[in-house]
Amino acid sequence: MPFIEIDEQLCARDGICVAxxxxxxxxxxxxxIPVAVAGAETACxxxxxxxxxxxxxxxxxxxxxxxxxPAVPRQPIEPDAAIGFLASRRSTRNxxxxxxxRELIERAIDxxxxxxxxxxxxxxxxxxxxxxxxxxxxxxxxxxxLRQSGTMARFVEAFDAGKEVILRGAPRLVVAHADAxxxxxxxxxxxxxxxxxxxxxxxxxxxxxxxGLFMRAARHWPPLAQALDLPxxxxxxxxxxxxxPKFKSHRLPPRRAARIRYQ
Numbered sequence: 001m002p003f004i005e006i007d008e009q010l011c012a013r014d015g016i017c018v019a020x021x022x023x024x025x026x027x028x029x030x031x032x033i034p035v036a037v038a039g040a041e042t043a044c045x046x047x048x049x050x051x052x053x054x055x056x057x058x059x060x061x062x063x064x065x066x067x068x069x070p071a072v073p074r075q076p077i078e079p080d081a082a083i084g085f086l087a088s089r090r091s092t093r094n095x096x097x098x099x100x101x102r103e104l105i106e107r108a109i110d111x112x113x114x115x116x117x118x119x120x121x122x123x124x125x126x127x128x129x130x131x132x133x134x135x136x137x138x139x140x141x142x143x144x145x146l147r148q149s150g151t152m153a154r155f156v157e158a159f160d161a162g163k164e165v166i167l168r169g170a171p172r173l174v175v176a177h178a179d180a181x182x183x184x185x186x187x188x189x190x191x192x193x194x195x196x197x198x199x200x201x202x203x204x205x206x207x208x209x210x211x212g213l214f215m216r217a218a219r220h221w222p223p224l225a226q227a228l229d230l231p232x233x234x235x236x237x238x239x240x241x242x243x244x245p246k247f248k249s250h251r252l253p254p255r256r257a258a259r260i261r262y263q
Contacts, residue, residue, distance in 0.1 A: 003044065003062050004036045010058035017050040017059055026050060034059070045120040087252055089199065092207025093168045095243035100172050102128075104204050105242070109174075111200035115192040123186040124193045127228065129173040138173065138227065139166035142214050145221035155213065166213050170241035173211060175218075175228070180235040190237030198240060207245035214239050 004026070013032035025040035034050075051059050057066035109126055117123070129135055143159045143166055146152045158165045167173060176194050178186035198208045217224050218236035228236065 001063065002036070003041045004034070004050070005060040005063075006033055006035075007058045007060075008033055010056045011054075012056055012058070016053050016055070020049040020053040022047065022049065047120040085202070086199070088249070089202050090207070090245075090249045091209040092241070092243065092245045093209055094246040095168070095170055095207070096246050098171075098244045100206065100243055104201075104206065105172065105174065108197045108200035108204060108206070112193045112197040115189070115196040117189045117192075118184070121184050121186070121189065123178040123184065124190050125177050125231070125234065127175040127177060127230070129175070132171075135167055135170065135173060136164075138214065138224065139164060141221065141224040141227055142166045142217040145217035145224060146213065149220075152213065167211060167241055168209065170209070171243040172241070173214070173239055174208075174242050175236055175239045177228075177230050177234045177236050179231075179233050181233040187237055194238045194240055201240075201242060205244065206242060209241045211239040211241050 011033060013028075015028055015032070015034070017034050018026045018028055023043055023045065025037055025044055026034045027037055029035050046061070048061065051061045051064060051066050052069065052072075054066065059066065105128055112124075113122075129138065139159070143156055146156050155165050174194075174197065176190040178190055180186070194210075201208050214224075215236060215238060218228065218239070219225075225236075230236070
């Protein structure tokens with residue numbers, strides 16, 4: 001079975017799938033039916049642009065019936081509302097004593113699957129820390145790293161005095177990790193996935209905060225890396241504290257004016 005199949009009865013012969021292929025792996029035949037070029041099956045990224053761009057559902061990729069794919073949501077979103085939503089995201093450091101269900105976390109992760117990914121590599125793996133005991137243990141290991149490295153003394157002093165300033169007492173920690181030993185650098189993909197997760201969490205009524213101290217320690221402190229028990233060759237590329245915000249923001253904070261240069 002060819003990896004690209006065209007239903008000639010449905011095909012509009014409009015060339016949309018040909019134009020949308022990022023690697024130019026499709027071309028139009030003499031009768032305007034799309035066909036794969038030589039070597040296309042090996043070179044194809046499986047990004048899916050061809051199958052999702054066909055308005056008539058005439059193309060199958062690796063046997064995938066386009067009718068089985070979710071439709072693109074068409075609810076109108078006013079630009080001002082969308083931009084206001086983005087601006088309203090805040091870093092949360094005070095949390096309600098309220099459980100965060102796996103269902104909500106998985107909904108946010110599901111949205112994060114659609115973040116951009118170079119060459120459609122989709123390298124991101126997820127670790128969700130759920131228990132208060134494990135959160136305290138990871139915070140303590142992070143403090144150990146700061147202590148031995150002689151950095152962030154103020155945070156170490158506060159932590160040693162009993163104030164949890166490392167992971168801020170968050171109910172959950174969501175970590176993006178990936179294989180660090182291959183030829184592909186997954187850094188950007190992981191950060192983009194976490195950014196999508198963060199916005200999805202905001203839409204679901206959850207708060208987040210980037211766990212910068214933890215992220216630094218996880219990359220440089222073997223005891224913390226071992227505690228995370230990641231697959232061999234994997235590294236942490238980002239982490240978000242997660243929970244229900246205890247307080248609401250009532251205004252947007254001041255920000256520097258955008259520094260823009262056109263060329």
